[in-house]
Amino acid sequence: MSVIEVSNLKKYFGKTRAVDGLSFEVEKGEIFGFLGPNGAGKTTTIRCLLDFLRPSAGEIKMFGLDSRKHGPEIKKKIGYLSGDVRLYDGWTGEEHLRFLESLRGKKSIGDELAAKLALNTKTKFKALSSGNKQKLGLVLALSFEPELLIMDEPTLGLDPLLQNQIYELLEESQKRGATIFMSSHNLAEVDRLCHRVGIIKEGRLIAIESIQVLKEKRMHVAKVIFSGPFNSQDFLLPNVEIRSQLPDGLILGITGDINPLIQRLAAYPLRELEISYASLEEIFLEFYGGSSQPSQNQNNNLQEIPKLE
Amino acid sequence: MLTVFLRILKDRRMVTLVYCLASVLLLWMYIALFPSFKEQSAAMEQMIKNYPESFLKAFNFDIKSFTTLEGFLSTEQFSFMWPLLAILSMVGFAGSALAGEVEKGTIEVLLSEPLSRLKLYLSRYLAGLLILIFFVVISIFSAIPLARLYDISFSTDGFMALALLCFIFGWAILSLAMFFSSVFSDKGKVFFLSGGLLVVMYVLNIVSALKENLADLKYFSFFYYFNPTNALYHHQIDHWAYLVFLGVALVLMIFGAIWFIRRDIAT
Numbered sequence: 001m002s003v004i005e006v007s008n009l010k011k012y013f014g015k016t017r018a019v020d021g022l023s024f025e026v027e028k029g030e031i032f033g034f035l036g037p038n039g040a041g042k043t044t045t046i047r048c049l050l051d052f053l054r055p056s057a058g059e060i061k062m063f064g065l066d067s068r069k070h071g072p073e074i075k076k077k078i079g080y081l082s083g084d085v086r087l088y089d090g091w092t093g094e095e096h097l098r099f100l101e102s103l104r105g106k107k108s109i110g111d112e113l114a115a116k117l118a119l120n121t122k123t124k125f126k127a128l129s130s131g132n133k134q135k136l137g138l139v140l141a142l143s144f145e146p147e148l149l150i151m152d153e154p155t156l157g158l159d160p161l162l163q164n165q166i167y168e169l170l171e172e173s174q175k176r177g178a179t180i181f182m183s184s185h186n187l188a189e190v191d192r193l194c195h196r197v198g199i200i201k202e203g204r205l206i207a208i209e210s211i212q213v214l215k216e217k218r219m220h221v222a223k224v225i226f227s228g229p230f231n232s233q234d235f236l237l238p239n240v241e242i243r244s245q246l247p248d249g250l251i252l253g254i255t256g257d258i259n260p261l262i263q264r265l266a267a268y269p270l271r272e273l274e275i276s277y278a279s280l281e282e283i284f285l286e287f288y289g290g291s292s293q294p295s296q297n298q299n300n301n302l303q304e305i306p307k308l309e
Numbered sequence: 310m311l312t313v314f315l316r317i318l319k320d321r322r323m324v325t326l327v328y329c330l331a332s333v334l335l336l337w338m339y340i341a342l343f344p345s346f347k348e349q350s351a352a353m354e355q356m357i358k359n360y361p362e363s364f365l366k367a368f369n370f371d372i373k374s375f376t377t378l379e380g381f382l383s384t385e386q387f388s389f390m391w392p393l394l395a396i397l398s399m400v401g402f403a404g405s406a407l408a409g410e411v412e413k414g415t416i417e418v419l420l421s422e423p424l425s426r427l428k429l430y431l432s433r434y435l436a437g438l439l440i441l442i443f444f445v446v447i448s449i450f451s452a453i454p455l456a457r458l459y460d461i462s463f464s465t466d467g468f469m470a471l472a473l474l475c476f477i478f479g480w481a482i483l484s485l486a487m488f489f490s491s492v493f494s495d496k497g498k499v500f501f502l503s504g505g506l507l508v509v510m511y512v513l514n515i516v517s518a519l520k521e522n523l524a525d526l527k528y529f530s531f532f533y534y535f536n537p538t539n540a541l542y543h544h545q546i547d548h549w550a551y552l553v554f555l556g557v558a559l560v561l562m563i564f565g566a567i568w569f570i571r572r573d574i575a576t
Contacts, residue, residue, distance in 0.1 A: 052420055053573045072423040080421035086414030090320070096418075102312040103422050140418075 001028045002061075003148050003179040004049065009058035011044050011203075018044040020203040022058070026181055031174055033194035033211070034183040041203040042183035046152045049181070050080060062148065076104070079146035083153030085137030093121030093128075093136045100140060110143035117165060131162050138166055142173060149173060151182040155189060167192055187218070187277050219278035220258055225249035227269040234264055253278065313419065313432040318439065321402060325440050328398045332391065332448035339385045340455045343378055350375045363519050378456055378463050379541040387471065387537035391448060395479045398444055399437065400503045403486030404496035406433040411494040411574055426570045434487055434562060441479045445472050470540040477546075477554035478535045482507070484561035491569035507531070531557075 004026040011019040019041040026032040036042050047053040049060060051071045060067040062074045087096055097110040114121045119135045128136065134154075141149060149170070155163045170193060174180055184190050190197055191211065199206045226249055232242060237260050241253040249272070254261055258275065265273065346353065353375040375381060407430070410416035419429055449472045456463045486503040493499055510530040517527035527533040534550040 047575060050421055052417065053575060054571070072425050075421060075423040078421065080417070082417065084414070087418060088320075088415055089413075099312065099316060100422065103424060 002026065003028050003063060004032075004181060005059075005061040005064075006045075006049075007059045007061075009045065009048060009060060010056045011041075011048055011053060012056045017203050019048065019055075022200070022203075022205050024198050024205060024208060026179060028179050029174065029177055030195045031170070031180040031182070031193050033190040033197040034181065034200065035185075035187075035190060035197050036183075036200035037185070040200045042200060043152055044203075045200070046150060046181075046183060049150060050075075050078075077147040079141035079144065079149045081137050081141040081149070081151045081154050083156035085133050087125045087133070087136065087140075089126035090124060092124050093119060093139070096125070096136065096140055097121065097143060100143065104144060106144065108143035109145060110139050113139045113142055113169070117169075131158055134158055134166075135162070138169065142169060145173075145176065145178075147178055149178055149180045149182075151180065153183055153185065155184075155186065163189070191218075218256065220254045220275050221278050222252045222254060222258075222261065223249065223272070223274040224252065224265060224270060225272035227271045230268055234267070235261065237261060237264070310424070310428040310432045313424065313429060314436050317406065317433060317436040321405075321436070321440060324401065325398070325443060328394055329444055329447040332394050332444070333451045335390050336382070336386055336448065336452050337455050339382060340378070340452065340459055340461065343381050343461060344459065346375050346381060377542065378461050379467050380538065382452060383471075383537040383541045387475070387541065391475065391537075392478070392532070392535065394448070395441075395444065395475065396482055396504070396507055399441060399479055399483045400486040400500055402437050402440060403483060403490045403503070404499035406437060406487065407490040407569065408493045408499045409490075409496040412496055416574060420574060427566060430491065430566050430569045434483075434565075437483045437487065438480065441476065441483055445476050445479060449475060464544070466544045467541040470544045470546055471537055474535065474537065474540040474546050474550060477551065477558070478531065480558040481531060481554040481561075484558040484565065488561040488565040488568070491565040491572070494575070 002025040004024075006025070007023050009019055009022040010017070022041075022045060034042050034045065044053060048055050049062070049067065051067055054068070063077060065074055067074060091099070093114060097108060097114075100110075101108050111121070114136075117135045117139065119132060119139060121136075121139075123132075125133065125136065138154070141151070151170075154170075155166055158166070167189070170180055170182075180193075182193070194211050196208060196210050198208045221243070225246070230250075232245060232250060235242060235250065235252060239255045239257065240261050241255075243251045243253050252261065407416070410419070420426070449468055452468060453463070453465065482503075485506070486499060489499040489502050490496070493502075511532050513526045514530040514532040517524050517530070517533070531553070534547065534553045536547065536550070539545050539547065
């Protein structure tokens with residue numbers, strides 16, 4: 001059963017096409033990642049889902065209901081968290097919780113969640129650190145055990161410890177049966193959490209892939225500084241590209257498995273080795289060639305973009 | 310809806326009390342000063358005769374302004390200071406109620422909850438109306454015990470008529486500012502446009518009284534229809550005042566709601 005059905009969604013701001021014909025579905029119980037560079041249309045899509053923005057064309061259904069006509073009914077089942085949580089400066093966390101409980105007419109599990117995250121709910125929002133503000137936003141989003149969580153870059157700018165706490169809570173929610181729709185830039189986050197991802201660029205959906213396929217496409221960048229002389233030709237492997245040559249080392253781009261490169265590097269004494277994920281932009285350029293048209297399956301791994309009737 | 314309504318009242322309680330207190334203190338000052346002015350009424354009458362009639366009309370001065378409490382208060386307090394406080398209070402409230410929430414991003418908290426935009430708009434609008442009623446009652450009827458304190462005679466009917474006039478005037482201001490607040494995402498724009506429009510109306514009213522060939526401009530000013538002397542002294546409110554203030558209040562309330570329901574809200 002589809003929890004979210006988006007059909008030919010378009011959103012224009014004057015002549016600017018923020019979202020241009022998106023269609024996708026999110027199934028019950030899955031964690032769907034919505035990936036794309038800045039300005040791709042992720043936040044606009046999320047704001048259309050939540051009915052903050054009114055689509056220029058297209059249709060959004062959630063739980064089988066039209067998102068615009070049945071907004072309040074749908075929102076009873078939704079929890080929302082943005083990457084830049086903005087709550088009432090003069091209210092404490094507790095006041096926010098009681099306010100939402102009164103609005104929804106039911107008791108929340110917010111206090112338990114706050115205790116779990118070691119969040120002091122007696123402090124006013126304006127006095128909280130950015131990490132604690134995000135924790136409070138998460139507590140509010142999860143406090144009514146929503147059937148659908150919509151999150152716009154939920155861990156943006158947070159330290160790894162807090163990111164992990166958030167991932168654990170999201171995984172618990174998903175095990176409870178919740179569906180999660182989250183936008184992200186962070187490939188590691190998507191790797192860990194998501195079952196499927198939609199990749200958006202310039203307002204268009206380029207592909208929808210299972211996370212497994214994306215993992216196979218994963219790119220790394222390695223910076224290697226050697227302790228002595230080296231032969232760069234030794235690193236010309238099928239999935240390795242020499243991006244630049246340093247006086248005493250190399251910067252390499254690796255697509256897929258990094259083990260063959262590691263084996264070659266093991267033959268040399270190293271002074272420094274740094275391996276990091278390539279940015280999504282680099283992946284887009286590598287796999288989607290800068291095109292905003294839906295890509296042809298480059299290595300027969302792409303799933304077909306679901307068509308809505 | 311009740312939750313949002315009660316919460317905004319709670320959040321605005323200090324600001325509302327400050328406006329009420331300022332208004333009561335001004336009223337107290339004028340009532341305390343009135344006996345001294347009354348003693349000098351003969352000299353005042355002589356002074357007033359030296360002013361051009363159009364000037365007196367423009368600034369709502371006549372001999373009643375110094376011989377009766379009603380005339381004195383309508384000139385000193387209710388022709389300028391009270392409308393100024395009411396405008397600041399209503400525009401301040403309306404600017405924060407919708408546009409201010411969009412500007413700060415806090416409106417996302419409300420819009421992501423099971424609450425329709427119409428209910429959100431109405432809860433804010435009705436809270437503004439209740440604040441206005443509270444402000445009108447405190448800032449006008451506190452004159453009665455204060456007048457008794459200084460043993461000054463007055464007519465209660467005049468204060469009733471004035472309260473009604475002030476309420477419909479304040480309602481029109483609230484609707485005007487709420488309309489701008491529904492349209493814009495920046496409370497600065499709401500303050501600027503509402504305040505600017507009211508300043509223009511005030512100037513039009515004065516200019517129309519001073520220049521005969523511009524007399525018709527007065528019909529475009531709220532301040533022409535807002536006549537506290539007539540209400541307080543003669544216990545009358547002009548029919549056009551009802552029509553203009555209630556018409557503006559209702560039409561802008563409806564347009565504001567429609568605009569807020571239809572618009573994009575991007576924080």
